Amino acid sequence: MTEKTKKNRVLVGKPGLDGHDRGAKFIAHALRDAGFEVVYTGIRRSPEEIAAAAIQEDVDAVGLSSLSGAHMRLFPAVVEALSKAGAPDIPVLGGGVIPDEDIAALKKAGIVAIFTPGTPVDKIIGAFQDACAKKSAA
Amino acid sequence: MSIDSLLEGLKARDPRAIGRAISLVENGDESADVILSSLDENLVAGAIILGITGPPGAGKSTLTNGIISQLRQDGKRIGIIAIDPSSPISGGAILGDRIRMMQHATDRDVVVRSMATRGRLGGLCATAGAAVRIMASCGCSTIIIETVGVGQSEMDIIRLADITLLVLAPGLGDDIQAMKAGLLEVADILVVNKADCKGADILAMDLEAVTRRGSANPTQVSMTVATEGKGITELLDRISSLDSEHRDSGERHKRRRGAHDQEVLDWCLEILRPKLLAEIRRRELPLPGDPRLKAKKILDEH
Numbered sequence: 001m002t003e004k005t006k007k008n009r010v011l012v013g014k015p016g017l018d019g020h021d022r023g024a025k026f027i028a029h030a031l032r033d034a035g036f037e038v039v040y041t042g043i044r045r046s047p048e049e050i051a052a053a054a055i056q057e058d059v060d061a062v063g064l065s066s067l068s069g070a071h072m073r074l075f076p077a078v079v080e081a082l083s084k085a086g087a088p089d090i091p092v093l094g095g096g097v098i099p100d101e102d103i104a105a106l107k108k109a110g111i112v113a114i115f116t117p118g119t120p121v122d123k124i125i126g127a128f129q130d131a132c133a134k135k136s137a138a
Numbered sequence: 139m140s141i142d143s144l145l146e147g148l149k150a151r152d153p154r155a156i157g158r159a160i161s162l163v164e165n166g167d168e169s170a171d172v173i174l175s176s177l178d179e180n181l182v183a184g185a186i187i188l189g190i191t192g193p194p195g196a197g198k199s200t201l202t203n204g205i206i207s208q209l210r211q212d213g214k215r216i217g218i219i220a221i222d223p224s225s226p227i228s229g230g231a232i233l234g235d236r237i238r239m240m241q242h243a244t245d246r247d248v249v250v251r252s253m254a255t256r257g258r259l260g261g262l263c264a265t266a267g268a269a270v271r272i273m274a275s276c277g278c279s280t281i282i283i284e285t286v287g288v289g290q291s292e293m294d295i296i297r298l299a300d301i302t303l304l305v306l307a308p309g310l311g312d313d314i315q316a317m318k319a320g321l322l323e324v325a326d327i328l329v330v331n332k333a334d335c336k337g338a339d340i341l342a343m344d345l346e347a348v349t350r351r352g353s354a355n356p357t358q359v360s361m362t363v364a365t366e367g368k369g370i371t372e373l374l375d376r377i378s379s380l381d382s383e384h385r386d387s388g389e390r391h392k393r394r395r396g397a398h399d400q401e402v403l404d405w406c407l408e409i410l411r412p413k414l415l416a417e418i419r420r421r422e423l424p425l426p427g428d429p430r431l432k433a434k435k436i437l438d439e440h
Contacts, residue, residue: 007165031230032243034226035228037224038233039233039236040233041237041240042240048244049243052153052244053243055157056153057157057251103377135201
């Protein structure tokens with residue numbers, strides 16, 4: 001049989017109307033430099049668009065970025081859209097300007113990791129690696 | 139997902155199953171054989187495979203998006219394989235072609251798959267070919283392979299296509315003469331995108347002049363403004379009349395045969411490469427010594 005060449009594949013995108021994509025692009029580049037294949041879907045996506053793209057691309061994890069304050073609505077909406085589309089097993093990670101008091105609620109809503117400003121990039125990469133490994137093992 | 143439910147899903151054209159099947163083949167999983175032997179060869183034979191190539195920034199993804207919109211109006215189901223380079227250092231990749239096609243993201247009849255080159259020599263050709271077949275078997279009557287037209291692996295990919303479009307735009311460096319010779323030669327249709335921009339007419343004239351040289355019927359140049367959907371209908375008309383010409387003349391069959399043989403060769407090498415590498419390492423060949431002679435010795439002994 002051919003050599004197994006499994007690569008970590010992730011989607012990075014921004015749900016909602018927030019157009020500030022510097023953070024998302026920074027993370028996309030950091031993940032690429034760590035050996036990930038990153039499907040970048042850009043700004044102003046609906047949760048349904050992100051879920052459909054994640055499924056077509058068969059990614060191991062989805063990373064969301066939000067700087068507008070709409071994370072409490074949009075992050076769980078992506079988790080739900082994935083579930084509705086038949087992919088509840090694809091883990092969702094999120095980052096951005098997120099107050100500490102929101103983190104517990106987001107985790108409860110199914111977001112596996114939350115990154116606030118100042119999180120070291122290695123920690124973020126590590127969380128994506130963990131999420132991909134868990135998904136592949138499942 | 140079990141292999142049985144995956145095969146069921148493929149029959150039902152389930153997006154999750156299609157995505158999974160392409161990954162399994164791409165990753166060299168054992169189940170690839172079962173997946174690929176389940177495909178509908180008639181659908182694969184009937185589909186039209188379009189190659190879209192050109193330099194970065196020419197508007198390939200935007201043109202692809204325009205073509206999708208037009209074909210969807212005609213009720214066709216479409217597959218897109220968008221190829222981006224992997225970093226040779228980290229092995230990672232940013233796959234961003236989808237951004238221009240997101241308006242079709244929730245349309246189940248537009249199957250988009252991004253693929254990284256992963257530094258494979260022939261391997262990319264083999265896996266992209268398999269993705270084309272999976273998409274065709276799942277009802278996509280047109281399949282677009284989009285790739286930057288530089289580098290050998292990209293040129294190999296384009297050989298999978300029945301018809302190849304080379305997309306150029308004014309202002310990207312007008313030195314057509316110096317352009318990689320192969321690109322102009324493999325293109326069936328030349329497209330000047332961003333035709334509303336300054337320099338588009340001159341670029342089109344230059345292209346016509348270059349292709350006219352030594353040819354009785356020079357390649358016609360199509361003009362498009364992909365962001366506004368202009369020129370797409372005319373372009374698709376040209377594609378479909380060229381396709382019928384190719385079907386009548388046997389050219390299409392000839393190309394499919396060439397691509398098929400190349401894909402079989404690529405798969406042979408893909409399957410052999412890890413075995414050979416293991417054998418080479420196992421032997422712990424002494425240094426120094428000529429690598430070619432050692433290679434022949436290993437092959438002779440097998």
